[in-house]
Amino acid sequence: MKIGITCYPTYGGSGAVATELGVSLATRGHEVHFITYQYPFRLPAFQPGIYFHEVDVGRYPLFEYPPYDLALAVRMHEVVLRHHLDLLHLHYAIPHATSAWIAREMLRETGSDVRLITTLHGTDITIVGQDPSFHAITKFSIEKSDRLTAVSEYLRRETHTAFGCSACDVQVIPNFINPRVFDRTRYPPVLGSAAGARAVLIHISNFRPVKRVRDVIRIFAKVRERIPSVLVLVGDGPDRVHAEDEAHQLGVEADVSFLGKLESVAPLLAAADLFLLPSQTESFGLSALEALATGVPVVASRVGGLPEVVRDGETGMLCPAGDADAMAQAAIGILGDRDRWAAMSELAARDARERFSEDEIVGQYEALYRSA
Numbered sequence: 001m002k003i004g005i006t007c008y009p010t011y012g013g014s015g016a017v018a019t020e021l022g023v024s025l026a027t028r029g030h031e032v033h034f035i036t037y038q039y040p041f042r043l044p045a046f047q048p049g050i051y052f053h054e055v056d057v058g059r060y061p062l063f064e065y066p067p068y069d070l071a072l073a074v075r076m077h078e079v080v081l082r083h084h085l086d087l088l089h090l091h092y093a094i095p096h097a098t099s100a101w102i103a104r105e106m107l108r109e110t111g112s113d114v115r116l117i118t119t120l121h122g123t124d125i126t127i128v129g130q131d132p133s134f135h136a137i138t139k140f141s142i143e144k145s146d147r148l149t150a151v152s153e154y155l156r157r158e159t160h161t162a163f164g165c166s167a168c169d170v171q172v173i174p175n176f177i178n179p180r181v182f183d184r185t186r187y188p189p190v191l192g193s194a195a196g197a198r199a200v201l202i203h204i205s206n207f208r209p210v211k212r213v214r215d216v217i218r219i220f221a222k223v224r225e226r227i228p229s230v231l232v233l234v235g236d237g238p239d240r241v242h243a244e245d246e247a248h249q250l251g252v253e254a255d256v257s258f259l260g261k262l263e264s265v266a267p268l269l270a271a272a273d274l275f276l277l278p279s280q281t282e283s284f285g286l287s288a289l290e291a292l293a294t295g296v297p298v299v300a301s302r303v304g305g306l307p308e309v310v311r312d313g314e315t316g317m318l319c320p321a322g323d324a325d326a327m328a329q330a331a332i333g334i335l336g337d338r339d340r341w342a343a344m345s346e347l348a349a350r351d352a353r354e355r356f357s358e359d360e361i362v363g364q365y366e367a368l369y370r371s372a
Contacts, residue, residue, distance in 0.1 A: 002033070003022075003025060003087055003088075003089060005022045005089045006035045006036055006076070006088065006090050007096070008036070009037065009039060011206050011235060011261050013284065013286035014092060018089075019041070020042060020358075023043070026047055027047075028362070033050075033051045033052075034051070035053045035072070037055045041261070051083075054075075055068070056075075072095065073103045074103075076100055080103065085114055087117055088115070088116055089119065090118045090145070091119050092121055093141050097141035097144070098137060100114075101144045115147075116144065117146065117148075117368065117369065119148075120155055120159060120283075121284075122281075125150075125158050125159050139163045142159070147171070147372045149172070150172055151174055151284040152304070152305030152308050155304075155305060156172050158283075173361060174308070174355075176357065176361035177289055177353075178358045179352075182293035182352075183270075184295045187271070189271055197228070200231075201219075201220055202268060202272040202274070202276070202291070203232075203233045203275070203277065204287040204290075205277075207237025207243070211278075211279050212278045212279055212280055212301075213240070213242070213243040214239070215327070216243065219278065219324050219328045219331060220255075221252045222324070222329075222332075223328055226336070227335050229335070230257070231255060231257070233258050234261075234262050234268060235260070265287075269296055272291070273341065274296065274297055274298075274335060275287070275292075275296045276331070279303065279321065282301070283305050284304075284305040288309055291348075293353065296345065296348065297317075297341065297344040297348055298317075299317050300316065301322075302321070306318060309356075314347055314351075315347050315351055
């Protein structure tokens, strides 16, 4: 099968999943074409069966805002025609599903056609899609898709609530992990003397306000008072400077490392003892799943799709969003009892592999493609 994939190629869960899906599909013998404005951050430099098509947005004085959605539609049209794609898999409803619909309408003039699969990841439904400026076009775009998927049952319900019954035929296909990559036993210690005998807490995100990165610092500061520990933060974004300020004000900056964006996080997760994700909302929580698969218990907010990923009290602890004190106590309770930590770590890795394995989830996507 010849498949086009369009996603946001930047640091974040949706782009990571879309890229890993494309890589897995290529290993299964499909021909995969990524169509986006830059090379996806998790895409290998070269792999047979994978092709990249850059979207070039012309910049003219007439356009105050470059029309990426139109340039994307034209590029999709070109790639489908030239490579005879069977379907386009769009990650995020807007503008990707919108652009794909335009491309398909253009293709009808040539006698060609292409199926449209749209995967909803979160903010395209919960924030952007419900903004009055975008609600109507989001609803239109998902209704014009041949198949719809959402990464969690929570997001499926949100889609139904926000857009009504005509948009509710949504299949839940969760995010997945490659068990060979997220295997704690594969990696030697990478933090060395930076951690020493101290516990390692870790956070990975795009540092947007919804991730509540300042809470990560506050939680760590309270844990550090009771348990010798260090904090590692991976990623970057608008709230990084606020998190750095918080670490300075709380006097913990010497034990906090900001590593920026990294393509490979598995070696760091393998060196960690606890993952912190105090988000205001999460439609799934891919970074939490990757931590669990590596045997790292998770302390997170009880919001959105996270209860579908983290088994509260078994593979981690869930607390009310914004309650840094409760999360700190949960973290101390896990790290302060090595037997409890070991049991959580073992169950976390096993549960992630059983419920979110790459082979099973990618197989669900293949079945969906065939049905379309």
